[in-house]
Amino acid sequence: MTHHQPSYKKPLLLLALLTIMAIFINISLGSVSIPFKEVIAGLFTGTTNKTSWDYILFNYRIPKAITAIAAGGGLAISGLLMQTVFRNPLAGPFVLGLSSGASLGVALLILGAGAFGGIFGILLGNSWSLVIAAALGSFLVLLAVLAVTLKVKDTMAILIIGLMFGSVTAAVVGVLSYFSNAEQLQQYIFWSFGSLGDQSWTGIAILITCFIVGLVIALATSKSLNALLLGENYAKSMGLNIKKQTLFIILATSILAGSITAFAGPIAFVGLAVPHLTRQIIKTSNHLILIPAVTLMGAILLLVCDTIAQIPFSEYTLPINAVTSMVGAPVVIWLLVRKRKLLF
Numbered sequence: 001m002t003h004h005q006p007s008y009k010k011p012l013l014l015l016a017l018l019t020i021m022a023i024f025i026n027i028s029l030g031s032v033s034i035p036f037k038e039v040i041a042g043l044f045t046g047t048t049n050k051t052s053w054d055y056i057l058f059n060y061r062i063p064k065a066i067t068a069i070a071a072g073g074g075l076a077i078s079g080l081l082m083q084t085v086f087r088n089p090l091a092g093p094f095v096l097g098l099s100s101g102a103s104l105g106v107a108l109l110i111l112g113a114g115a116f117g118g119i120f121g122i123l124l125g126n127s128w129s130l131v132i133a134a135a136l137g138s139f140l141v142l143l144a145v146l147a148v149t150l151k152v153k154d155t156m157a158i159l160i161i162g163l164m165f166g167s168v169t170a171a172v173v174g175v176l177s178y179f180s181n182a183e184q185l186q187q188y189i190f191w192s193f194g195s196l197g198d199q200s201w202t203g204i205a206i207l208i209t210c211f212i213v214g215l216v217i218a219l220a221t222s223k224s225l226n227a228l229l230l231g232e233n234y235a236k237s238m239g240l241n242i243k244k245q246t247l248f249i250i251l252a253t254s255i256l257a258g259s260i261t262a263f264a265g266p267i268a269f270v271g272l273a274v275p276h277l278t279r280q281i282i283k284t285s286n287h288l289i290l291i292p293a294v295t296l297m298g299a300i301l302l303l304v305c306d307t308i309a310q311i312p313f314s315e316y317t318l319p320i321n322a323v324t325s326m327v328g329a330p331v332v333i334w335l336l337v338r339k340r341k342l343l344f
Helices: 007-027 036-045 052-085 098-110 119-121 127-151 153-176 182-192 201-220 224-230 233-236 242-264 270-281 287-309 320-339
Strands: none
Touching: 007 036, 007 052, 007 233, 036 287, 052 224, 052 233, 052 242, 052 270, 052 287, 098 127, 098 153, 098 182, 098 242, 127 153, 127 242, 127 320, 153 242, 201 242, 201 287, 224 233, 224 242, 224 287, 233 242, 270 287, 270 320, 287 320
C-alpha cells in the first residue's frame, strides 16, 4: 500500500492570493478615499488622475504596505524559529531580549536627552537617529546572547538569560524615565506603540535586505529545525551539530526581529500567534513548508491590522500594537480553547 505525500501547493497559493488582496485593500483604504481602479492604475502605470493621490500612494501607502509585509513576515518567521528551538509554544521573536535592547537604545537617545543632555539632545535631531539607536541596542544584546550560546549547552538557559536581559533593560529604562520630562516620555511611548509609516525608500531597501537575508538563513536551517522538533537527543543521533545550528537560528531571528524593531518599533503579538494560526491551515511540521506559509500569514495579518488601524475614511489612526493585540489575541484564545491543548 503506497502513501501519497500531501500537497501543500493549494494552501500556499491561497495564502499568496490573500496576501495580494490584503495589499490592494490596505493601499486603497485610508483617511483619503482613492477609487480602487485608480489604485490599480497607479500601481501599473505609475500615475493616477490626481497629483495628490500619486503623492499619497507612492510616498505613504505603498511604502507602508511594503513595510507591513516585511515586518509581518519577518516577525512570523522569528516566532516560528524560537518556538521550535526552545520547544515552547509561548516563545516569540523577542524572547532573546532583542526588543528590550532596541528599547534601551531608543530610551538612551530620547530619555537620555532629559537625564544627561549634551550629545544625546544633539543626536536626537537626526532623522536616522532612532533607527540607529534601536539597531545598536539590538546588536549589543545579540552579541551578548551569542557569547552566552557559545558557553551554555542547555537551550533553556539561553531563553532564561534572554528574559533576564529584558528585566535589566526595563530597569534602566525605568531610571531614565524617572529623570525625563513629559515631552520626552511621550515621544518614547509613541515609539513603543510601533509604526509602519514614515519610512524612506532607503530605509525600506535596508529592511527588505535584512528580511531576505534572515529568510534565506531560516530556509537553510529548515532540516535542522525539523530534527530539533523531535528532541535534542534525536538531532544529535542524526549527526546534527546543535550548537552551530542554534547559532545560525539565533542569527536569523536577530537579523529579522532586530531590523524590524529598528525601523517599525516593537510590534507585539504577530510573532507569537502567527505560527499557531498557520498550523491550523497547513497541517505539517516540515519547516520547508511552514516558513513560507508563516511569512505569508504574517504579512496578511499585519496588513489587515494596519488597515484597521487607519480607521478608513477617518482622520484618526490607532497604534498598530493595540490593533495586533485586539485582533489576534482573541483568535489564539479561541484556538487554544477549541483544541484544549497548546498548538505545538
